[in-house]
Amino acid sequence: MCASIAISCSLRTNTAAPVAPPKPLHPVPSEAQLAWHEMEMNAFIHFTTNTFTDLEWGYGDESPEIFNPTELDADQWVRTLKxxxxxxxxxxxxxxxxxTLWPSKYTDHSIKNSPYKSGKGDVVREVAEACRRHSLKFGVYLSPWDRNRVDYGQPSYVAYYRNQLRELFSNYGPIFEMWFDGANGGDGFYGGARExxxxxxxxxxxxxxxxxxVRKVQPEPQVLFFSDAGPDLRWCGNEKGIAGTTNWNTINNDTLYAGKAGIESLLNKGAADGSKWILAEVDVSIRPGWFYHAKEDSLVKSPEKLFEIYLTSVGRGSTLLLNVPPDGRGLLHEADVKVLKDWRKLLEERFRTNLAAQAKVKANAYRGNAKAFAASNVTDGDKETYWATDDETTTGSLEIDLGEVKPVRYVLLQEYIKLGQRVKSFTVHAWQNGNWQPVVTDGTTIGxxxxxxxxxxxxxxxKFTVTAAKACPVISNVEVY
Incomplete structure (x- = not known):
């Protein structure tokens, strides 16, 4: 009798084994790439002799004497951008x-031979220190092409380029991103050769x-490398501020390199079967040009245009890199500053109130019927929780109850990308007049x-429905505005 009671008690107190989370769908982002995703918006600063010659691409024969900003204030740049x-x-x-905007010991074509601060100036240091004061991360662009160097095209130039990288990463770090582009070779001064x-x-x-x-010079924190094809961050294929409506964070980059022609479509969309996580960065300028030109003061993009670019960059799973060039004074121009501030107000206004925060949610199914993977995780405000289905289930739907009829203009979705990018297609419907009405019928990637x-x-x-996925969907967040 006692044994029977003991067995009965044991059965009543026994708990089911916890349901295992989905296994990662490789490739997955590194910790540095995850942090970069979450930055969402970074700024490009184009500033050099071109600012004073009114050019976009200097020929390489400019005198350092022309570089002389009279009111340069890196704090104004960084404070405004923050x-x-x-x-x-x-x-x-x-x-x-x-x-070079720093006094490089490897060239005379440098700020050290300009009138700025009587040759004692160092714009790289000023910006790096301003970033640290205002808690922004600092990154560098170092063009691989050099229209000034006499030995460009020879092996000795590569040694020169590497020496300058050592200078930057040894003296101005930590550096979060190194940026280099595909403009490599063409006509130039080349020390007087003019060829x-x-x-x-x-x-x-x-x-x-x-x-x-570079990795050896700065082992920690990890620097991310941007170029047309990575290895960490890739170009989005255009300079218009537009990531692909289908935007996989993965590509195969074995045959790609900076400057290779004809790869814009691949870089814009990514590849569903890509073997490496190389996410797209969307670079665009607030003005028609990349450097400041007074004739463009009336052509600064409007706050509404920047909002549209935000939706086609951050809103498509990429990070926005917006160029804001200082003028000849060494200041961000008043026209640019006003647009940036008005744009910020617009973003805050449009995304002020998440109508789905803590809203009730139900799913047609969730993983092992375990609370750890329930529908409510998508509205709990915790980026580390998520809704997931069983491994064999690659479709599923969520219904978010807003409580009452409210005007809706934007729906925001996020995958838990620590486990990989999975969703291939989805739809969104709204409940109206007693029926589900289609709102988005052709959604593809989320990321x-x-x-x-x-x-x-x-x-x-x-109602959000995953109609196809590479593996069981893993959705961490749904917001409604």
Whole structure:
């Protein structure tokens, strides 16, 4: 009798084994890439002799004497950008003309031979220190092309380029991103040769060796490398501020390199079967040009245009890199500052109140019927919780109850990308007149974040449905505005 009672008690107190979370769907982002995703908005600063010659690409024969900003205030740059929502700044330390904004010991084409601060100036240091004061991350652009160097195209130039990288990463770190582009070779001054030079883009710089050098100089924190094809961050394929409506964070980059032609479509959309996590960065300028030109003071993009770019960059799972060039005084121009502040107000106004915060949610199914993977996780405000289905289930739907009929303009979705990018297609419906009405019928990828503008509708319920996925969907967040 006693044994029978003991067995009965044991059965009543026995608990089921916890349901295992989904296994990662590789590739997955590194910790540094995850942190970069969450930055969402960084600023580009294009500033050099071009600012004073009214050019976009300097030829390399400019006299350092022309570089003389009279009111340079790096604090004004960084303070303005922080107040308007940016998390990091990338400075053009050397553009194609070869002029260095720091006193490089490897060239005379440098700020050290300019009138700025009587040759004692160092814009790289000023910006790096301003970033640290205001808690923004600091990044560098160092053009691989150099229209000033006499030995560009020869092996000795690669050694020169690497020496300058050592200077930057040894003296101005920590640096969160190194940016280099595909403009490599063409006509230039080249120490007086004034000729056209071509290089073998796939091999000349020995990029694996060059990047390994940087990693050794700055082992921690990890620097992310941007170029047309990565290895960490890729170009989005245009300079208009538009990521693909389908935007996979993965590509195969074995045959890609900075400057290779004809890869814009792949870079814009990514590849569903990509073997490496190389997410898209969307670079665009607030003005028609990348450097300041007085004739463009009336052509600064409007706050509404910048909001549209936000939706086609951050709103498509990428990070926005917005160029804001200082003028000849060394200040962000008043026109640019006003637009940035008005844009920030617009973002805050449009995304002020999440109608789905803590809202009731129900799912047609969830993983093992375990609370750890229940529908309520998508509205709890915790980025580490998520709704997931069983491994064999690659579709599913969520219904978010807003409580009462409210006007809706935007729906925001996020996958838990620590476990990989999974969703291939989805739809969104709104409850109206006793029926589910289609709002988004052709959604494809989600990734870190997807913001869907919808025609202003009145509804009390939103239904999100994953119609296809590479593996069981893992959704961490749904917001409604």
């Amino acid at each position: 107040e308007t929502g940016f998390k990091g700044i990338i400075l053009t330390c050397k553009h194609h003309d070869g002029f 056209n030079r071509k290089i073998a883009g796939a091999t000349y710089y020995d990029w694996p060796g060059t990047l390994d050098l 870190y974040k997807r913001i869907l503008p919808v025609n202003s509708i009145g509804t009390d319920k939103i």
